[in-house]
Amino acid sequence: MTDTIFALATARGKAGVAVIRVSGPQALAAAAALGAKNLVPRRAALRNLVIDGELIDDALVLYFEPGSSFTGEETVEFQTHGSEAVVARLLSWFRTFPGLRMAAGGEFTRRALEHGNLDLSQVEALADLVDAETEAQRRQAQRVLSGAIGQRAGLWRKDLIRAAALIEATIDFADEEIPEDVIPEVSEIVRRLRDAFRQELNDSRSAERIRAGFEVAIIGAPNVGKSSLLNALVGRDAAITSSIAGTTRDVIEVRMDIGGLPVTLLDTAGLRETDDEIERIGVERARARADLADLRLFLLSPDQQCCDVPKGLDDLVVWTKSDLSPRAGAISSRTGEGLDWLVSEIRTRLEAKVSGSGLLIRERHRAALSVALEAMESACESLYTGEAQLELVAAELRAASHALDLMVGKIGVETLLDEIFSSFCIGK
Ligand code: GDP
Secondary structure (H helix, E strand, O other): OOOEEEEEOOOOOOOOEEEEEEEOOOHHHHHHHHOOOOOOEOOOEEEEEEEOOEEEEEEEEEEEOOOOOOOOOOEEEEEEEOOHHHHHHHHHHHHHOOOEEEOOOOHHHHHHHHOOOOOHHHHHHHHHHHHOOOHHHHHHHHHHHOOHHHHHHHHHHHHHHHHHHHHHHHHHOOOOOOOOOOHHHHHHHHHHHHHHHHHHHHHHHHHHHHHHOEEEEEEOOOOOOHHHHHHHHHOOOOOOOOOOOOOOOOOEEEEEEEOOEEEEEEEOOOOOOOOOHHHHHHHHHHHHHHHHOOEEEEEEOOOOOOOOOOOOOOOEEEEOOOOOOOOOOOOOOOOOOOHHHHHHHHHHHHHHHHOOOOOOOOHHHHHHHHHHHHHHHHHHHHHHOOOOOHHHHHHHHHHHHHHHHHHHOOOOHHHHHHHHHOOOOOOO
């Protein structure tokens, strides 16, 4: 018989309420032994929880029948007072109850997957939702959690099956009169899928950004005020500022939320020619990181000329130290002038990058879809150039279908599960 698992589903420590979740065939029996009897499915019941004749707590108890719970199994949730002592007492009691054991990290979600309540992409989205720190991340995780990847893959698979069936008919009827020429329709489907896969892969670059965060590099000559700006934006002393040129020798990273978008600000070493070996390495590293960033803020101080501005359409050029030398559009880290404008400008530019962002939020999804795309590309080649070899096209259709199944987790799940669930906390 399957183990019945239990865990604290809320965070440890003092709180208003703590939730203990019990899932498996012994869940109701354990609840009854604690004094929570006569539970009606999906209806909250207030019950005294009693161990060895002693009242431990009065709790709100919720029972979910098999098939209608998160895990798909018989589940009971106890909402107790958020007391560490109450929780500890109940958990140690559950441990002694026959057939019950503490859940491993992510085990509730794993059972939900095993019972088909979630597909693999939804499990990943759930991990992302729990980890979401910004609005954009929450929204994206929610979209995937609702099954959007699975639905899209389902539509694509239908097309693949249709094309495969058309070819199958031709191959089966090879000796007889072919009912009709299937090549035009197969070609149309294959080309449509190829374009759709391409589009999705293109759109997905920004989706990964929302999940993992954008990088914004602050660049400019030494002493233009890069570290001061970083500190002013973050509101704490994250980088050391000093008026000696070249103090920021490496790249300093600070994560922050800019208008709902997750952003890592990079404070880079001043870009200048130098003989100092260590500083030179810092400058090189800064250049390399800045090149890879999603957006570069190029700072100019009042004593500089508007030259040497690196080219690149995305760069935002900003004059600093407006308190020393007022100028339209300049900012001051000292007085805070222009910082609100700067934040909204950064946000607007990053948002433009993610508009129409795709669904494939993980490298794993993209790797799978790339395989499907390659299959469609070679199928196209074989259909459009010369003699169409239908057996080859059929093989490519199968390869694409297999890749989509991998993406959604219809197959090959076992190998992926441990990696995915290692990011889950116990009780989820
Ligand atoms: P970095 O080398 O580009 O990182 O420059 P820092 O942030 O270390 O700043 C260099 C010098 O300029 C320091 O003495 C800062 O106090 C000063 N500074 C930076 N921002 C401002 C500003 O907005 N106004 C004024 N008056 N001084 C600033």
